[in-house]
Amino acid sequence: MKxxxxxxxxxxxxxxxxxxxxxxxxxxxxxxxGYHGVSLANWVCLTNWESHxxxxxxxxxxxSTDYGIFQINSRWWCDDHQTKTANGCRIDCSELLTDNVxxxxxxxxxxxxxxxxxxxxxxRKHCQNQEVSKYLAGCHL
Numbered sequence: 001m002k003x004x005x006x007x008x009x010x011x012x013x014x015x016x017x018x019x020x021x022x023x024x025x026x027x028x029x030x031x032x033x034g035y036h037g038v039s040l041a042n043w044v045c046l047t048n049w050e051s052h053x054x055x056x057x058x059x060x061x062x063x064s065t066d067y068g069i070f071q072i073n074s075r076w077w078c079d080d081h082q083t084k085t086a087n088g089c090r091i092d093c094s095e096l097l098t099d100n101v102x103x104x105x106x107x108x109x110x111x112x113x114x115x116x117x118x119x120x121x122x123x124r125k126h127c128q129n130q131e132v133s134k135y136l137a138g139c140h141l
Contacts, residue, residue: 016099018053018069020044021139028141030105036112042127043108044135046070049122055104056097068096070108071120077107088114 018026024044027033033040050071051057059066064075064083074083078093089107096104111119118124 016055020053023053024136024139024141026101035109038112038117041132041135042117045127045132046120046123048135049126050120055099055101067093068104069101070104072096072107077111
């Protein structure tokens with residue numbers, strides 16, 4: 001438990017909240033536009049509703065926790081050393097809480113490969129069948 005608290009403190013020290021267009025650019029440069037058929041606007045919509053583009057976002061659920069900018073779940077995708085996990089992305093959940101978003105993006109790609117974008121409840125609730133182009137408006141990508 002002490003290790004987890006230490007890791008979370010280190011992660012918080014290097015966390016970042018992106019501006020919408022800045023985050024869209026990071027996603028685009030990371031090959032997310034069109035990845036498994038998911039548009040860039042849908043990724044930006046998803047992360048807006050999941051974390052408001054905050055790399056240190058944490059949401060406690062019953063029996064699991066969601067971590068980082070994509071809100072990756074500890075029961076299925078990462079190991080937080082508290083939850084019985086499948087650890088599908090083979091990473092420690094603390095890696096999802098830093099301003100280096102490479103691990104978070106790689107894990108999100110893995111989730112989409114396995115389950116599709118509908119794996120995220122926020123996407124189904126706020127982005128699916130919605131006009132999402134507004135999430136790229138004014139970004140000049």
